Amino acid sequence: MINKIGSNIIRFIFLAVFQIAILNNIDLGGFVLPFLYILFIILLPFETPKWLLLVSAFLIGITIDVFSNTIGLHAFSSVFIAFIRPSILHSFAPHDGYSTGSTPLINSYGLNWFLRYSALITIIHSLIFFYIEAFSFEFFFSTLWKAILSSAFTLILIILSRLLTVKRQ
């Protein structure tokens, strides 16, 4: 248990620094912005207390916000995906349910399962982030396009980073 808390705290710090120092500075035509930091929320263990889920999502969101001049936006979208995460996990659950003490990883329930679960969370997160940021439907299609491209990139990064770490486990 303590081991799990420790590894999640390390993941929090690593993903936040990676997002702020590298991803925020990557130049992809000013249109695409990958949000790899939501991997932290995706990978929290199944038994995380629901309140802790929300609070840790808020913390990582506000950390990214402070460093990228978007106060409140990342926090809002992170808290939202943390809120819907239990219901998404519930609807994707295998027949015999999730085994106790496990984490939503690729090798626990397969690539297909992980892909569906993280894609849904990533798309919802990007849509909320970009629409709250634009704060109107005036730029409906450009915002939509931006959200789709960004979530695609985020998903690619998520899968790549999981595949890189899968062998170690």
Place this chain on the structure above:
Amino acid sequence: MYRLIRLIIKYHFFLLFVFLEIVSILLAINFNKHHNTVYLSSANSVVGSFNSKFNGISTYLNLKIKNEQLLNQNTDLLNKTISNYISNIKVFDNKHDSIYSQQYRYISGRIIQNYVYNKHNYLTIDKGIKNGVTPESGVACPSGIVGIVSKSSDNFSNVISLLNIDLSISAKIKKNNYFGSLNWNGEDIKFAKLKEIPFHVNLEIGDTIITSGYSLIFPENILIGTISSFDKVKGGDFYDITVELSTNFNSINNIYVINNLKKTEILNLTTNNDK
């Protein structure tokens, strides 16, 4: 009371969710409305120094191009210095010049954080109140204008980028001095829209757009960009002009903050007009 507590415990997940979302929205609204709150932003000294460390690395990678740009600009400026011209009439004394007085002061600085992904973009620069930067100063770079300072802490300042759909700048066409307002439409970071130019004005693709000098922020004649296309809007009175910005917002690094030293004097004068 006991029932209330039981209700809160039962629905704690949803209540906490609503609470955190309200906190986020309030933060977002406060941050966008009141530009005086410095404590939770990149103008904060902790965040600022962190960002400037990372920026130090990326500045190093761009060193060669930047040096070239600086060199070009230096030669440009050297060409303009007074010592290069021989005055025909030796009447003016530079030290106690009562004919010319300095209206704009330039402070050089560096961008330590730059954002181009949103509709409302901001940048952070490494000069603040200690260096003489005040809110509502203009910011330009060697290739064109960048934005307007929104708030300053001791060592850092936050700049509303030209790539912010809420910012508009007074601009004019260089060849015939017709002026309008320029703002970004939130789509492509290379282009902005120039409005309020009436139909009878002759335009050509490639015409230079510069600052008008009618606002208190930018002096006249700072380059903004060139006309890349224009169109007559049916039923309107004004052209729809697309301007290709000369500033490449993806690669700016060195900037100048422009302080209008006569701003308070002009403001006093114009506020008296309103009465």
